Amino acid sequence: MQHEAHTGHAHHRHESHQAPGSSWSMAVQATLHCLTGCAIGEVLGMVIGTALGWGNLPTTILAIVLAFFFGYSLTLRGVLRSGLGFRAAVQVALAADTLSIAVMELVDNGVIVLWPGAMDAELADLLFWGALTISLVIAFVVTVPVNKWMIGRGKGHAVVHQHHH
Template sequence: MDHSTHHAGHAHDLATDQHHAGPHRHAPKASWPMAAKATLHCLTGCAIGEILGMVVGTALMWGNVATMVLAIALAFVFGYSFTLFAVRRAGLDLRTAIKVALAADTVSIAVMELIDNGIIALVPGAMDAQLSDGLFWTALLGSLAVAFLVTTPVNKWMIGRGRGHAVVHAYH
């Protein structure tokens, strides 16, 4: 066997090994603490973006729709950035890190934002409350707490199938 044939065979073996060793081969056992940790990680980024968006939109006296759009957009930005920075520190190049962050957090952030914003929209007067109103903060923080409770089982299910935050763990 010449060197090029051996090298090509070795490259194929590595590609095959990486394919089989990826996050989908053996899904990790998904425990409730693992799911809660993944959800809390996601919630932290989402909450920062959500609160910042609500505060900015409310302070600038934007309408409800514009404020909610800003809050959701910032929740995704901050939610993704927490994972992106973590996997970049672990040594992933930017392109791969972005793919991992998108795979790890998209469903979690989407569920969290759907629940969070749905609750805020349904609480009478919450969307019209000002920053100085207790209702503003009660509805916002309460909705984040409920979003955590609803999203944790979703993350547990995803991790158990090698998806969501299980993708991040494949690179640690």
């Protein structure tokens, strides 16, 4: 009987160390937010690079830069609305999104590079859009646990949510 009470107490204590709102639902929401910025940047970068006749490397670099830009911009917009100054808001966006975007971009671009023919697909090809969609879905699935881990430690989007309340 005493052992059960001790086990219950330890379990309760473990839960109290987690940051508030470190649920899978919050991790999914944070990752969807990240995915939105990454997808906008990826697609825009691919469209611009392809339209300008650039090769794979400069187009991919542009897509990654734009993914970070749009990912940070979406967070920055929300944090600025909370009344935080620009410099502090940029620091929050960098702290909240860097790891999440980096993981998403690494996985997304890794899938595209490894997918036979995907790097040479044109905008009008089904392969281009199919590979991009599937690579973003895989990146999402891999990034959700990363965001859950960060939020559970009061980092990542947990920092952003402090400024929304």
